[in-house]
Amino acid sequence: MKEIKAIICTMLAMFMLLLTGCSDEQASHSSTSSADTKQAVQVEDSSDQEEDHSPSKANREDVVGEAATVERVVDGDTLKVKMLNGKRDRVRLLLVDTPETKHPKLGVQPFGPEASAYTKKRLEGQEITLEFDVQERDQYGRLLAYVWIDNELYNEELLAKGLARVAVFPPNTKYVDEFKKIQEQARKSEKGIWSIENYAQEKGYNTDAVKNQSSSKQKDTQSAKSCEGKIKGNQNSKIYHVPTGAHYNQTMNHVIWFCTEKDAQEAGYKKAKN
Numbered sequence: 001m002k003e004i005k006a007i008i009c010t011m012l013a014m015f016m017l018l019l020t021g022c023s024d025e026q027a028s029h030s031s032t033s034s035a036d037t038k039q040a041v042q043v044e045d046s047s048d049q050e051e052d053h054s055p056s057k058a059n060r061e062d063v064v065g066e067a068a069t070v071e072r073v074v075d076g077d078t079l080k081v082k083m084l085n086g087k088r089d090r091v092r093l094l095l096v097d098t099p100e101t102k103h104p105k106l107g108v109q110p111f112g113p114e115a116s117a118y119t120k121k122r123l124e125g126q127e128i129t130l131e132f133d134v135q136e137r138d139q140y141g142r143l144l145a146y147v148w149i150d151n152e153l154y155n156e157e158l159l160a161k162g163l164a165r166v167a168v169f170p171p172n173t174k175y176v177d178e179f180k181k182i183q184e185q186a187r188k189s190e191k192g193i194w195s196i197e198n199y200a201q202e203k204g205y206n207t208d209a210v211k212n213q214s215s216s217k218q219k220d221t222q223s224a225k226s227c228e229g230k231i232k233g234n235q236n237s238k239i240y241h242v243p244t245g246a247h248y249n250q251t252m253n254h255v256i257w258f259c260t261e262k263d264a265q266e267a268g269y270k271k272a273k274n
Contacts (some may be wrong), residue, residue: 035229065131070123075101076115092142096155097167133172159183162192165200231258240264244273266272
């Protein structure tokens, strides 16, 4: 009888040990699984964070390009540079076009000298970074590049100041959408080339628009001179005086002349009470 009890006790003890071992293994497996899951979540989160750091205007200083020194400015959008390896090259700025200053047929166009002078002041003798697009050179063998200086894109700067228009020549169109937005802001503000109506156009610069504007101003001046001694207006007060008026012969500044009272009224002037 005692032997049977001993056998039963031994079997119970072995069963308890077996249960304890399974429990520990299950806990260990659960812990490992939890750690693996946590690690997977961390990896996924890390992947998501990497996707959020896509290139943007905020970190353009990380642009990949070639360093060079500007030795001479040819005009507003053309440079002569020296590369780090000592090679000299001619660079044409991408996606922008400034008015001409040395063209054999077009001659000097309005705002061409201003664009050239500004580029010379800003870039000549400076270290720059040349960023290339799809096509590296044009038909004249010039390097085609976006020019970076002090972490700023100089092509954009010309557009913002109204010294250049957007000029698209596929396949180099990396920044075209952004450039057009900047151009539109300059146009609305009538900066530089946009101060002359119909001058800057999609295909180039219309010098006839400049001639027409000059001709119109000249006609206005001639018309004002021919009306001198007739209806006398004050540009500040927007009041006009007739020859028989009490204040007609008084000296005044900012005088404008009209041929008839109707002309003065159409220009927004009111007749003096005396």
